[in-house]
Amino acid sequence: METQTSKTIGGYFQLSLEQGKEYYPDLIKLNTSRNALEYILIVKGYTKIYLPYFTCEVLLEPIVRLNIKYQFYNINKELEPIIDFEIGPTECLLYTNYFGLTQKTVKKLSESIDNLIVDNAQAFFSKPLQGTDTFYSCRKFFGVSDGAYLQINIDDRLVLEKDSSADRLRHLIGSIDYGIENNYADFLDNEESLKDNYIKSMSLLTQALLRNVNYRECKRKRIENFRYLNDKLFLANELEIAFQDGIPAMVYPLLISKKGIKAKLIEKKIFVPTYWPNVFKWTTEDMFEHRLAKRTIYLPVDQRYNVSDMAYIVDFLKKII
Ligand SMILES: Cc1ncc(COP(=O)(O)O)c(C=O)c1O
Numbered sequence: 549m550e551t552q553t554s555k556t557i558g559g560y561f562q563l564s565l566e567q568g569k570e571y572y573p574d575l576i577k578l579n580t581s582r583n584a585l586e587y588i589l590i591v592k593g594y595t596k597i598y599l600p601y602f603t604c605e606v607l608l609e610p611i612v613r614l615n616i617k618y619q620f621y622n623i624n625k626e627l628e629p630i631i632d633f634e635i636g637p638t639e640c641l642l643y644t645n646y647f648g649l650t651q652k653t654v655k656k657l658s659e660s661i662d663n664l665i666v667d668n669a670q671a672f673f674s675k676p677l678q679g680t681d682t683f684y685s686c687r688k689f690f691g692v693s694d695g696a697y698l699q700i701n702i703d704d705r706l707v708l709e710k711d712s713s714a715d716r717l718r719h720l721i722g723s724i725d726y727g728i729e730n731n732y733a734d735f736l737d738n739e740e741s742l743k744d745n746y747i748k749s750m751s752l753l754t755q756a757l758l759r760n761v762n763y764r765e766c767k768r769k770r771i772e773n774f775r776y777l778n779d780k781l782f783l784a785n786e787l788e789i790a791f792q793d794g795i796p797a798m799v800y801p802l803l804i805s806k807k808g809i810k811a812k813l814i815e816k817k818i819f820v821p822t823y824w825p826n827v828f829k830w831t832t833e834d835m836f837e838h839r840l841a842k843r844t845i846y847l848p849v850d851q852r853y854n855v856s857d858m859a860y861i862v863d864f865l866k867k868i869i
Contacts, residue, residue: 565760566759566760567759568759570755571672571761575676575698576699576749578697578747578749579694579695579696579742579749580685580694580696580745581669581683581696582610583610583696583745583746583747584696584698585607585610585665585667586613586614587700588683588700589640590614590706591700591702591704592700592702594616594639594663595617595636595638596619596636596638597617597618597619597642598619598635598640598641599611599619599620599641600623600642600643600644601623601827601837602823602824603642603644603824603827604823604826605824606742606743609743620830621641623836625787626653626788626789627646627649627653627789628653629653631661635661635662635663637663641661641663643667644667644669644670645667646670646801647797647799647801648668648670648796649671649789649791649801650671651671654680655677664681665681665683666681668683669685670798672684672686673767673770673796676699681698681699681700681701682698683697683698684697689850690757690758690766691757692720692758693713693716694713694716694738694742694750694754695758708747709746710748710749711748712752712753713751713753713754714753716738716741717753718737718738719734722734728819765851767796769850769853770796770850771794771796772854773800773850773855773857773858774797774849775793776859777800777802777849777861778800780858781800781862784869785803785804786803787844797849798849799821799848799849799850800847801840801846801847802847802865803844804843804845806869809845809865809868810822810845812868816864818847818864819848820845820848823844824841825841827841847861
């Protein structure tokens with residue numbers, strides 16, 4: 549007898565969402581980007597990974613779980629890797645596309661390094677280069693609780709259970725009623741809940757939410773906000789990087805040696821993150837990576853804001869720098 553999964557008709561309404569399109573509908577959809585890294589490490593069978601001191605420590609989760617050797621490397625003032633080691637045939641190099649601003653370096657590396665893995669967790673809008681293993685993390689750019697995309701350059705696929713995100717929405721929806729600050733603990737709970745999970749495929753809920761994003765508008769606003777901040781702040785910025793115009797970056801990085809700026813911004817309720825607290829454990833004060841973590845202010849440029857919000861930030865900054 550033929551079995552048929554019957555379609556549900558009627559009943560109550562689900563959350564009303566647009567039926568748009570994901571930005572990377574054809575990539576592999578996973579629960580987190582650290583697990584996208586695990587996926588690559590398993591499928592490719594790498595025995596050692598080189599990764600930057602300047603990155604997020606959750607990337608060690610899969611490396612430790614799979615018991616793979618790892619070695620940190622330094623980056624230079626242009627945020628490019630300093631490769632003073634040999635990458636063996638079963639070894640790989642992970643490079644972070646910093647804030648979406650280092651796609652040129654990604655391109656250069658892809659031409660010279662065979663076993664390259666590109667971490668685009670901070671570079672959602674940087675398209676993957678053909679043939680280069682690349683992953684993305686969705687919640688760094690949009691209001692979702694989890695989700696990652698992966699491009700991998702071989703056909704082998706892992707069979708995965710599907711993730712579910714219905715219990716992870718408290719901080720996303722609670723903050724609409726009660727404000728961002730009042731649900732910060734729920735945000736931290738969500739981050740905690742993503743630790744040490746199995747590789748799963750992206751939940752249907754996260755996919756549905758990602759189909760609801762106006763990507764074109766997100767890009768436009770990020771480009772406009774970044775341009776404004778760079779116009780007003782590049783003379784004060786101690787980073788020696790010529791930012792390319794027209795990039796929908798994650799944040800605007802502003803390196804200022806003067807102490808206490810971050811605390812004053814936070815006091816003014818301009819919340820700026822630290823990328824990344826673990827870098828203080830891994831580096832010494834004389835290292836550039838340490839300055840990037842300690843003295844660089846990562847200003848928001850995302851789609852929630854417009855140029856008048858940027859002007860508000862700049863006006864305040866000018867008083868304290
Ligand atoms: C550069 C970078 N890569 C990867 C990750 C891990 O992303 P996920 O939380 O989706 O595993 C993070 C932070 O969480 C990150 O900052």
